[in-house]
Amino acid sequence: MEMFYEILITVFLVLAGVFGLAGSFGLVKLRDTMQRLHAPTKATTLGVGSVLIASMLYFGLIKGQLSFHELLITIFLFLTAPITANFIAKTYMAMNMKPEDIPETERAYGWAIFEDPPQPVVIDDEGQEGA
């Protein structure tokens, strides 16, 4: 049974290494900034996820001390990866595109990367919109 656990952990570690390398290699190989955004945010998060699964299995099955700290790191990374990708895409758009290049928002406000946020509407005691 010990042998089976070791094979399982080894598989996860090798998977993590391959995905981590693929994510970082995509950063070098892909041509455009927006294409490059694709590689690390997906593959490296999967690589780190495999490392953390391997760590949980190692400490739970071989060392005999089950811990859930790794799940915290996994959840944190899964929550923050899309926010980071969104911010980097917005930075790229703000520095490379003009407002004429992208379609209209079809709403009262324009794109957030070009315009200031709208002022809050103040309503006074009579229910009228004030300044």
Add this chain to the structure above:
Amino acid sequence: MIEMALYFAMGCFGVGLLFNLYRIAVGPQAADRILALDTMVINVIALIVLYGIQGGTATYYEASMLVAMVGFVSTVAYCRFLLRGDIIE
């Protein structure tokens, strides 16, 4: 067997760090550099956890958690500085 896999994974993430360094040096835009720095932070988290497995201690989770948080905050701060010219408006 686990030892060999650990060295393999550490090597992979180390080579990945070199790729990220190349992207930081070459650029060509600020968005590329931010992305490479963020990937570097993620690779370092993986390396710290792997080092913890190798040492057999659970001491390194706090370190990797802190690195994850600092990396996220720094990425967002850098992006906001480029977007708005200010971090907290």
